[in-house]
Amino acid sequence: MNTLIERRAILRGGALGAVGLGLTGLLPAWAQSGTAGLAPQMPTLSGEDIRLKIGHDAFTVGGRTGHAVTINGVLPAPLLRLREGQNVRLHVENALDEDTSIHWHGLIVPFQMDGVPGISFPGIKPRSTFTYEFPIKQSGTYWYHSHSGLQEQLGHYGPLVIDPAGADPVAYDREHVIVLSDWTFFHPHQVIARLKQEGGFFNRQKQTLMDRIQGKDRMSHADRNMFAKMRMDPTDSADVTEAAYTFLINGHGPQENWTGLFRPGERVRLRIINSAAQTIFNVRIPGLRMTVVGTDGQYVRPVVIDEFQIGNAETYDIIVEPTEDRAYTFVAESIDRSGMGRATLAPRLGMTAPVPPLRKRPLLGMKDMGMGGMGGMDHGSGARAGTATAPAMDHGSMDMRDKSKVDFKVGVGVDMIAPNPVDRTGDPGIGLENVGHKVLTYKDLVNLHPNTDTRVPTRNVEIHLTGNMERFMWSIDGQKLSENPEPIRFERNERARLTLVNDTMMTHPMHLHGHFFEIVNGNPGNQPLKHTIMVLPGGKVSLDLTADAPGDWAFHCHLLYHMHAGMMRVVTVRPLDGEAA
Ligand SMILES: [Cu+2]
Known part of the structure; x- marks a missing residue:
């Protein structure tokens, strides 16, 4: 067996390699379920006044130590546990020698509290403190992270859970917050x-x-x-x-094997957050079916699955009901199958279960090249992801930049316009089409509560996700944010339909600040609410939006390096309070 864990243990050695041998009870708790110095239990902050200090710390994983940006000295940052209906003041001290910020991802807040430097506030200067203050108007699983530079890659992210004011729509005996991320020793x-x-x-x-x-x-x-x-x-x-990358689960590498406990027979709620900078994960727990009960903090009708793909910044709440007195491996495989985050669910610390080997690298098909509807063209000859010899890449045989399809300027930053993009909300995500078990799709998501705004959208807004992969250029409608494109404008309370078209061969998890949009997925009246949605390569997705949050908001790809490269826009909702319409 050549599993990731064994390979890493051989390569890097170290005492933690012994964990795989199942030495129950022989190691101290931190060694079984934590990096030295990090408690297995997540530090948690609650109440109306919360102090967060952003600073530098060393971070150790896989026997190697690097430099991290942390909050209150931990990675991931402390769990913020709030309650719907409360007010909160978050005093954020910047102990770095550069500007920083915190964005409360998925929280409905006044735009001045949204935490995006240059769009909603000026940022937090070195050695200064900024106090965020807002009422908590929602419940569910969220997270928070830096919106400054590339700090998120260095560890500046943490989970945020809001308990409902009334009864929780989800019944559970025990819960674990599971923060997925990617760590690198490179700057x-x-x-x-x-x-x-x-x-x-x-x-x-x-x-x-x-x-x-x-x-x-x-x-x-x-x-x-x-x-x-x-x-x-x-x-x-x-x-x-x-x-x-080393893929982390609650700040633990695969060797450290973060472990969440359960008693057989319990309903265990897992609040899974993708806090990675640049990694989309495929999540599964071999031997356990998962019931999805929420996504992006919003409750959905329970749907039973075996696996799901989670884009950067998405969250999923799932229920598992292990009945046996045994361990299960929690697998978060990176979308390209180059590695995995690994954790364990077990009745006792120190127990382990087999770690499945990495699966074959996924293939890209005609749909991924934007030729989904061109039935006769798909000869079933999928191109192997990772070679430059895909048939569609032969620019001589087809015009990949048919400018007549779009109304924006197609410059060097755009290497492809999807010839025939199709709705891919019924697809499970790259590489998960034929895995032999049930994989979640966006079409499976049905909002638990009826949608509150039943108006028919009065305007269609088409937005193209564009790029030039070979030059690592990423943009929206062919323009980077630094080129000062016009903001995307909405009338306050306007009901609009956004159609995102992906003209590239990568999946982009697109995030709109300040709002939830509904995925138009064939469940009218109960369209699922999301703050972040993966738009599959060569695909398109329609979103119904009630633009009810006045202000300026960020809209961007949540792959950090894509956002950094310019795949970002300002969304402007007017009038503001007190402003003439
Ligand atoms: Cu992207």
Whole structure:
């Protein structure tokens, strides 16, 4: 068996490799379920006044220590546990020597409290404190994170759970918050520089990989090898892979094996949050079916599944009901199958279950190239993600930039316009089409409560997600945010239908601040509410929006490096309070 865990244990050695041997009771609790110095239990803050201090700390995973940006000294940041109906004042002290910020992801707040520097507030200067204050008007599973630079990649994120004012629509005996993330020992600016260089490499196609690696690099041999393994080809499904990333669950690497306890027979609620900077995960628990009861903090009708794909910034609440006195492995496999986050659910600390091997790298098909509706063209010859030889990439055989399809300028930053994008809300996500068990799709989501705004949308707004993969350029309607595109404007309380069209071959988890939109997924009256939605490659999705939150809001891809590259817009809802209509 050549599982990830064993491979890592061999490569990195260290005392924690013994965990896989099942030495129940022989190791102290932290060694079984935590990095040294981090308690297995998540630090939790509640009440009306909460103090958060953003600073630098060392972070250790897999026997190696790196530099992190932390909140109150921990990664992930403390769990904020609030109650619907309360007021909260969050005093955020910046102990960094650069600006910072906190965005409360999915929370309905006045725009001045939304925490996006340059859009909703000026940011928090070094050695200063900013107090956020707002009423809590909702319940469910959310999170919070930096909206400054690339700090999120360095550890600046944490979970936020709001208990309902009344009875919880979800019955459960026990719960665990599960924060998925990606950690790298590279500085994020190194990562982004490389992403751009890699693109140049694939453009030139003259050098061999080894020429490049052995060239003018001043990196250590180990780091060169790691980058050599990073696969960032034009048809790849992830930009940054396991070669550069350690996938974390509640701040624990696969070896540290974060463990959540249960008693057989209990209904266990898992609040799963994708806090990764650049990783979409496939989540499953071999041996346990999962009942989805919520997404993005909103309650849905229970749906039983075996696996789901979770985009950056999405959250899912699921119920599992383990009846046996045994351990189960919680698997969070990266979308490109280059690695996984691993945790364990067990009746006692120290128990482990088999870790499934990584599955084959996913293939991209005609749909992923925006040719979904062109039935006769799909010969079943899927292109392997990770090669540049996909048939559709042969620019000689088809015009991938048919400018007549769109009404924006198609410049060098756009390498493809999907010829025939289709609604993919019924698809399970890249690589999950034929896994032999039930995978959640967006069409399975039915809002538990009827939608409150039943008006028919009066305006259609089509928005294209665009890019040039080889140059690592990412944009909306062909323009980066730095090019000062016009904001996307809504009349206050306007009911509009947004259609997002993905003209690229990557999945983009798109997030709108300050609002929930409804996915138009064939469940009229009970369309699921989301703050973040994955738009599959070559696909499109329609969203009904009631623009009821006045102010300026960010709208962006939640892949951190895509947002950083410019896949972002300002959404403006007017009039403000007291302003003439
Ligand atoms: Cu993106």
